[in-house]
Amino acid sequence: MAAISRDDVAHLAKLARIEMSEAELDHLAKELDVILGAVARVQEVAGADVPPTSHPIPVNNVVREDVVRPSLTQQEALSGAPAQADGRFKVPQILGEE
Amino acid sequence: MALNYDQAVAKYEPTLGLEVHVELNTHSKMFCSCSTEFGAEPNTQTCPVCLGLPGALPVVNGKAIESSILIGLALNCSIAPFSRFARKNYFYPDMPKNFQTSQYDEPICVNGYLDVEIETDEGAKQFRVEIERVHMEEDTGKSLHVGGATGRIHGADYSLLDYNRAGIPLVEIVTKIVGGTGKYAPQVARAYVTELRDILRSLQVSDVKMEQGSMRCDVNLSLAPIGSGALGTRSETKNVNSLRSVERAVVGEVVRQANRLETGERIVQETRHFLEESGQTRPGRSKEQAEDYRYFPEPDLVPVVPNSEWIEVLRATLPEKPSIRRKRLQDEWNVSDKEMASLVNAGLLNVVEATISLGADPARARSWWLGEISRLANEKEVDPISLISASQVAEVIQLIEAGELTDKLARQVVEGVIAGGGTPVQVIAQRGLKVVSDDSALMIAIEAAIAAQPDTADRVRGGNIPAAGALIGAVMKATGGQADAAKVRELLLKHLGKGE
Numbered sequence: 001m002a003a004i005s006r007d008d009v010a011h012l013a014k015l016a017r018i019e020m021s022e023a024e025l026d027h028l029a030k031e032l033d034v035i036l037g038a039v040a041r042v043q044e045v046a047g048a049d050v051p052p053t054s055h056p057i058p059v060n061n062v063v064r065e066d067v068v069r070p071s072l073t074q075q076e077a078l079s080g081a082p083a084q085a086d087g088r089f090k091v092p093q094i095l096g097e098e
Numbered sequence: 099m100a101l102n103y104d105q106a107v108a109k110y111e112p113t114l115g116l117e118v119h120v121e122l123n124t125h126s127k128m129f130c131s132c133s134t135e136f137g138a139e140p141n142t143q144t145c146p147v148c149l150g151l152p153g154a155l156p157v158v159n160g161k162a163i164e165s166s167i168l169i170g171l172a173l174n175c176s177i178a179p180f181s182r183f184a185r186k187n188y189f190y191p192d193m194p195k196n197f198q199t200s201q202y203d204e205p206i207c208v209n210g211y212l213d214v215e216i217e218t219d220e221g222a223k224q225f226r227v228e229i230e231r232v233h234m235e236e237d238t239g240k241s242l243h244v245g246g247a248t249g250r251i252h253g254a255d256y257s258l259l260d261y262n263r264a265g266i267p268l269v270e271i272v273t274k275i276v277g278g279t280g281k282y283a284p285q286v287a288r289a290y291v292t293e294l295r296d297i298l299r300s301l302q303v304s305d306v307k308m309e310q311g312s313m314r315c316d317v318n319l320s321l322a323p324i325g326s327g328a329l330g331t332r333s334e335t336k337n338v339n340s341l342r343s344v345e346r347a348v349v350g351e352v353v354r355q356a357n358r359l360e361t362g363e364r365i366v367q368e369t370r371h372f373l374e375e376s377g378q379t380r381p382g383r384s385k386e387q388a389e390d391y392r393y394f395p396e397p398d399l400v401p402v403v404p405n406s407e408w409i410e411v412l413r414a415t416l417p418e419k420p421s422i423r424r425k426r427l428q429d430e431w432n433v434s435d436k437e438m439a440s441l442v443n444a445g446l447l448n449v450v451e452a453t454i455s456l457g458a459d460p461a462r463a464r465s466w467w468l469g470e471i472s473r474l475a476n477e478k479e480v481d482p483i484s485l486i487s488a489s490q491v492a493e494v495i496q497l498i499e500a501g502e503l504t505d506k507l508a509r510q511v512v513e514g515v516i517a518g519g520g521t522p523v524q525v526i527a528q529r530g531l532k533v534v535s536d537d538s539a540l541m542i543a544i545e546a547a548i549a550a551q552p553d554t555a556d557r558v559r560g561g562n563i564p565a566a567g568a569l570i571g572a573v574m575k576a577t578g579g580q581a582d583a584a585k586v587r588e589l590l591l592k593h594l595g596k597g598e
Contacts, residue, residue: 015390017189054182054395060403063160066124069131077141077149077261087140088242088258091191 003036106356107281115318127265129156140260148265150195165303170207183396192238205233214289239264296420452488547572
């Protein structure tokens with residue numbers, strides 16, 4: 001059985017707001033399935049004694065002091081924005097959500 | 099015919115769930131060193147981390163972890179020996195990273211409870227609200243929807259984003275299902291949020307101001323026919339921004355859902371928005387199409403593994419439970435339930451206690467903080483405790499008790515201190531605000547007043563004591579209000595042969 005269906009890919013594309021053609025969906029569903037299949041092989045290798053790892057280095061409790069340091073200026077913060085107004089990032093209208 | 103609240107709860111059993119978000123009062127953000135100060139110019143408190151720029155690496159604020167553990171301990175939770183952050187992915191411009199760093203299946207605190215007391219028909223009754231989890235996350239940016247008629251998203255032409263708030267530490271406290279409240283669901287919800295607010299305030303981890311959004315409540319509610327033992331479909335009401343609104347939102351949803359069920363309509367699992375004016379809710383986005391958040395462990399942050407020594411050090415700093423402390427102080431000060439509630443609601447309990455512990459009379463300390471100082475704070479739209487310190491108020495009160503200041507002069511001293519005139523003693527010296535208590539100085543003013551109004555003086559001599567008011571007024575005026583009126587009255591009447 002396929003690890004990921006064409007419908008799954010269409011759903012993920014929608015969540016990520018990526019428009020995909022029918023041909024792209026067909027193509028990606030197959031390709032992602034191969035990738036997931038490979039990852040599933042790795043999962044088989046990990047025994048019960050190997051905990052799920054989210055960080056490559058086994059280190060815990062790295063924290064910062066609660067001290068304020070200078071931020072970017074407003075100009076610096078907005079310098080990469082495609083559009084801005086009133087010192088704020090300007091984004092297109094958001095449809096169908098609230 | 100539509101059911102009202104009483105009819106609705108006679109037929110249906112409400113089940114509650116409450117999610118409370120609290121902004122922590124750390125100086126810097128959750129994962130970067132930007133300031134959390136409120137009210138700055140837009141986008142002046144951001145950096146590559148909270149703007150989600152490529153390559154930026156977050157590091158957790160240690161104080162925020164401590165605050166979260168303190169909250170868990172105060173809510174009788176277990177502190178997880180291993181806890182991890184997770185990415186909550188969604189596509190919405192309030193988070194520039196396209197995900198919110200939160201916690202998912204490994205929260206910092208789990209399985210607690212909070213006991214609350216409410217008034218029932220059979221007298222005071224205790225309810226236990228069980229806590230599912232306390233987890234750490236970050237606040238989102240602020241959106242401004244421009245265009246359209248309503249300022250809402252629908253119909254807006256574009257949105258403007260300010261990311262100063264994005265990344266401010268947030269703690270979410272989630273209850274388990276709260277059942278068995280019957281018709282008291284609204285009171286239990288309010289009592290829980292009230293008690294939670296008081297606990298958070300006593301821990302000094304947040305300024306817990308619901309109206310300003312530093313504490314926000316979502317109310318989950320479902321109904322099932324009484325005795326059915328079933329759980330109905332729930333709605334989640336957001337935008338509940340005051341304690342009173344928590345109670346009203348529960349009432350509103352019970353009535354709305356009961357009436358839908360009565361007419362055979364289905365309850366839709368959805369997010370609803372509370373409308374402050376009407377107490378009703380309106381639908382928001384439907385949860386059936388809600389995002390699949392695709393949570394996964396945050397690879398840029400390392401796990402939080404609190405050791406038991408650290409936890410015990412924090413446990414030892416837990417303050418007295420607010421409900422117990424309130425009862426103790428109310429007994430010590432001998433004040434009414436109503437006055438106690440005013441002090442608690444105004445957030446003045448700590449400062450009043452501090453003022454009293456510095457030697458001020460309890461009744462005067464309460465009345466100065468609740469009265470004059472609160473009034474001045476209201477005018478300036480600031481917090482009373484930001485205006486003047488407990489020790490300064492205690493000093494003023496002690497001067498009143500020593501007879502060196504009248505209430506009127508004391509008000510001028512307090513105003514002077516608030517205006518930045520220095521300590522009370524400095525303000526008194528600068529403005530010459532001392533009570534004229536020297537009898538001979540007062541007698542000169544009294545004799546002058548009698549000489550100016552001989553007819554009035556004769557009426558007083560003839561036994562018309564109230565007529566003395568005009569003479570006392572003249573003396574007060576002559577001394578610039580710096581005399582003690584009671585003292586003037588005593589000396590005047592004695593001089594006119596009407597003394598005690």
